[in-house]
Amino acid sequence: MAELRGSFGEARNHLLTRWFGTEDLHRLDVYESKAGGYTALRKALLDMKPAELVNEVKTSGLRGRGGAGFATGVKWSFINRDAPGPKYVVVNADESEPGTSKDRYIMENSPHMLLEGIMIAAYAVGANQAWVYIRGEYDGPHRMLVEAIAEARAKGYLGPKPMGVNYPLDIQLYRGHGAYICGEETALLESLEGKRAQPRSRPPFPAVKGAWGRPTLLNNVETLSTVPWIINNGGAAYVKFGTEKSPGTRLMSVSGNVRKPGVYEVELGQTFRHVIMELAGGPPDGRELKVFWPGGSSAPVLPASMLDTHTDMEALAAARSMGGSGGVIVMDDSHCVVKAAARLLRFYAHESCGKCTPCRVGSDWAVRTFDRILANEGSQVELGILERVADGLQNGRCLCGLGDSAGWVIDSTFRHFREEYEDHALRHTRARWWSRRPSSSASRSRSSATTTSSTRSAPAVSAWSSSPRDRRAHRQAARRRSPKEWW
Amino acid sequence: MSTKGTSDAKDAENGASKGPSDAKRAESPHGTNALPEHVLEEIRELPARYPQHRSAVMPALDLAQEEVGYLTPEAMSEVAAALDLDPGYVEGVATFYTLFHLQPIGRHRFYVCTNLSCSLRGSSEIVEHVKKAIGVREAGEVSKDGLFSYEEVECLGACEYAPMMRLDHEYYYDLTPETITALVVERRAPLSAAAKASRRRTPVAAPDKAPPKKRVPRTKKIG
Known part of the structure; x- marks a missing residue:
């Protein structure tokens, strides 16, 4: 395994990552002997009733770490434990949000911590079978989970009588095949059922009608991995961390232009200045921080001036952003916000499942508009289109949040960096490649773009022309150019 | 009912074009099947x-992709038959x-x-650098030796190790042009030595052949 980059070892706020970095922690015997593993499961099965478990998690105030931040205990209580027939626990390990790698960090370091959390959750909601939906690209974590499940079966923790209690438990793995939309809970269920992953309309919610039409509890990897700590130490101990409404700690994967990228466990309520400047070491020498995404690419961006925003969900909502999946992407002043937004829109256009029209058509429209702007062929018209598309994508016009996320990218970059958009679209004063430093190797490798710049210097037609025919020819010329040119 | 007549006529017309694909099937190492029996057996147990x-x-x-290298229409319909599902559904x-790859790909894929x-x-x-090292011009193109x-x-969810990639079911971190070159050389070497003759899996793409025919959407066949 590659060297660990992130939190590990003893610290007050290392609830999850305390034992990370211990040699062979992924083995069951080491997890039990060194990290005190499976004590929470023993306590849950032998000493506690399912309702007590749900209450303990409710007391802890734990909120889902996948993106939406819904109260976990409340979600658990939605499942009618006494309903006849099978119930399922489905674990969302389809981590594909750009800039997020925390679930991989957990599964690679301590797969048994996740398994223990799953078993407790299954017992609490009355399920005997759990499914881990893991993304197809995660070969390493998949191998580790396969081994861990085999160990747990051999030890009897999974099987007809875990810890001697007559409550059969089983965990199965299901591999995804590369679709970002599967991170959305109902799309994940569709995929688990062997269909094209397109979100369902709600209600019915998965707690009533989920996987294979049965009541289903869906939780994120990090959420379930926190459960053993809460059961061991009590919900009241968990509330002592973090803020009143967002208690506890969370893993934040800091990436991009920082000196020490990594997955850091942060007590909620700390500032992003602490996360980015202290833990991750800040931007490289001679550069200034320009903008950061506080919760994966879907969270609206915040400029450097808002570095003192707190990491808890309420503070982020007040700053018109969100905690999302905890992936912090940092960008320094040598990069262009418009190009970054264009890259992300390309991502959303690629990953749109095609079910809802605003998302399918809008994201593609935005990509083409961005291409025109980045080709220095933009005008007030393009800016207007972007604003309208951003509005059309948002406000719950689609079944899931993918459309909203794409809209937020445009909307938030517009809000904070209007000037930069206008430089590109109206004044055409921005360089046309990713890095604006002519001396950097990045721009040199793209020297092939100079051919286009020479053709551009004497344009035959212009977006500003008064003749509609000229303007049309101009648009066609822009479309003919490969969008890849700008990357 | 007139539509039925035309579709029959179309089928008769298509008869000629079906010929080559049948011939190709017969040449394949597993007789008339795209997938060998042990794989189909495994699929039926799933x-x-x-x-x-x-x-x-x-x-x-x-399993089918692992066996053939990519998903051919024949492989997909055999999967559908083995699972008692509609072929169109499986393709969907x-x-x-x-x-899931529907076009030929290199044996080693850089993601x-x-x-x-x-x-x-x-x-x-x-x-x-990857393009240069494996000698292709665009994404999805297979290198001349069929390897890459x-x-x-x-x-890919390993952002703290950026830039990174996935190759042969492994992640490679903190990439530099040198690591790419080394990985390519490493994978080319055994082939140039003794393994060339005993290549078990033929390269999934025969690079000098024409690209595979575009499949006609089902709706058109029904006419």
């Missing part, structure tokens, strides 16, 4: 693991997910992450 047999479709397609699933976190740390240079192809993919 549905028992899931509450509904439909869930077996993705693991089954995985295969076309949705990016890890280079080009999303924001990696782009900020120079993934575009890595892509350029590359794809630019979205975030």
